[in-house]
Amino acid sequence: MELASELSLPTLPVETLEFASNPDPFLEQARAGHPWLAKFSQGYVVHGYDELCELFTDDVNLLPGFGPVIDFYGVRGTMWARFMEEIVIAVGGDTHKRLRSSVIHAFTPRRANREREMMQRVISGMLDEWAPKGAFDFAEFSSYFPVSVMCGLLGVSTEPIPRMRDALENQLKSLTMDQAAKPLFMAGWEVLWDFADTTVNEREASGEFDEDSLLDAIIAAKKEGKLDETEARFLLLTVVVAGYDTSKNQLSVTMNLLLDRPEMYQRCAEDLQFCRAVTEESLRHTAIASPVRTVADDFTYEEFTFSKGDMLVMAPPLANRDASKFLDPGEFDPERDNKDRHVAFGRGEHICLGQFLARNQLQEGLHLITQRLRNPRRTGKAEWRPFLGAWGPRTLPITFDPA
Numbered sequence: 001m002e003l004a005s006e007l008s009l010p011t012l013p014v015e016t017l018e019f020a021s022n023p024d025p026f027l028e029q030a031r032a033g034h035p036w037l038a039k040f041s042q043g044y045v046v047h048g049y050d051e052l053c054e055l056f057t058d059d060v061n062l063l064p065g066f067g068p069v070i071d072f073y074g075v076r077g078t079m080w081a082r083f084m085e086e087i088v089i090a091v092g093g094d095t096h097k098r099l100r101s102s103v104i105h106a107f108t109p110r111r112a113n114r115e116r117e118m119m120q121r122v123i124s125g126m127l128d129e130w131a132p133k134g135a136f137d138f139a140e141f142s143s144y145f146p147v148s149v150m151c152g153l154l155g156v157s158t159e160p161i162p163r164m165r166d167a168l169e170n171q172l173k174s175l176t177m178d179q180a181a182k183p184l185f186m187a188g189w190e191v192l193w194d195f196a197d198t199t200v201n202e203r204e205a206s207g208e209f210d211e212d213s214l215l216d217a218i219i220a221a222k223k224e225g226k227l228d229e230t231e232a233r234f235l236l237l238t239v240v241v242a243g244y245d246t247s248k249n250q251l252s253v254t255m256n257l258l259l260d261r262p263e264m265y266q267r268c269a270e271d272l273q274f275c276r277a278v279t280e281e282s283l284r285h286t287a288i289a290s291p292v293r294t295v296a297d298d299f300t301y302e303e304f305t306f307s308k309g310d311m312l313v314m315a316p317p318l319a320n321r322d323a324s325k326f327l328d329p330g331e332f333d334p335e336r337d338n339k340d341r342h343v344a345f346g347r348g349e350h351i352c353l354g355q356f357l358a359r360n361q362l363q364e365g366l367h368l369i370t371q372r373l374r375n376p377r378r379t380g381k382a383e384w385r386p387f388l389g390a391w392g393p394r395t396l397p398i399t400f401d402p403a
């Protein structure tokens with residue numbers, strides 16, 4: 001066994017924009033040096049499919065959490081730091097089980113299917129506003145999409161959408177490890193907290209209860225003593241934050257793929273079932289989230305010993321392009337048999353809570369978008385967001401025939 005830090009592993013420059021705009025050549029080179037692990041400036045990147053699944057699922061020595069981010073910005077003691085350290089995505093063990101189980105019944109496939117009509121209504125409303133423009137930046141359009149659906153899901157007014165969207169954009173800038181982002185995400189946090197607090201207070205004051213409502217599930221868990229006042233608001237915000245960049249970027253990624261495949265685009269307009277296949281293959285071909293883990297205690301996995309404090313980027317977008325699992329992984333093929341074996345939603349105890357909602361909103365979104373934005377063409381080059389955090393096109397300018 002050797003210390004991973006002392007081995008000459010290949011490097012994957014995951015923090016560079018060159019990598020973000022086309023990771024394949026870098027990945028090919030790294031795989032020639034080692035089949036599943038590479039280094040980067042802050043730690044390691046796990047890119048092999050089997051190893052990623054095993055490490056996500058089995059290893060108690062790998063902790064989620066944003067401690068290094070909080071320390072980087074020197075904001076310990078603030079409410080934002082509490083949020084980043086105490087939310088469901090950042091904790092493990094019994095606390096994680098308690099938080100997750102308090103609302104898991106609100107995230108089942110059956111519940112997510114009941115939201116399809118609401119999603120169609122919200123997306124159609126957005127398209128009524130956007131389609132007549134005839135041209136826009138699809139990445140900007142996407143950024144209104146999950147917030148609008150989330151407001152529908154929570155049964156709250158769409159009035160806070162513009163400021164929520166800006167606050168969410170700024171919130172996720174915290175993951176870029178750039179000091180200039182600090183005033184932006186701290187200010188964004190105030191907006192988000194105010195939204196969560198007002199939403200919970202107003203719903204409780206209304207005295208209404210709907211057993212299918214996500215918001216009411218959170219409030220009920222609070223009343224049953226499973227969550228305290230702050231945890232309930234944190235959970236609400238986690239859902240909003242975790243579902244924002246992910247859903248919007250996955251929608252942009254899918255559009256980016258379809259722009260070069262007009263026949264598939266047309267089929268999406270005609271066939272919701274085909275939209276399901278396209279959504280799944282988009283999640284397989286270009287997954288957008290790479291969660292980070294920190295080593296809690298020295299441990300050995302296969303031939304490597306990792307040391308306490310090491311950082312591991314768990315990279316579903318790269319594992320989904322592992323040729324030992326997916327034939328011709330660079331091909332976008334919605335007919336691929338095993339496309340749903342992708343790891344875009346992670347694995348193990350933190351596997352995405354919102355995956356069924358995410359799938360449904362992408363499928364419904366795609367079906368309606370392809371009907372209303374006909375014959376789309378690129379009007380400029382797609383620029384990419386950094387690979388770490390939530391990957392995907394930053395800009396995707398298009399023109400189309402409104403319908």
Ligand code: HEM
Nearest residue numbers: 088089242243246247250289291345346350352353354358
């Ligand atoms: C295409 C869209 C999405 C993608 C690719 C995605 C991806 C992921 C991934 C990879 C994780 C695991 C994180 C980890 O292991 O550290 C995760 C967790 C999570 N996601 Fe999603 N997500 C998406 C949409 C959503 C939506 C729409 C919601 C809410 C409605 C949501 C809520 C959550 C929550 C609450 C967790 C934390 C679960 C836990 O820690 O137990 N996600 N997501």
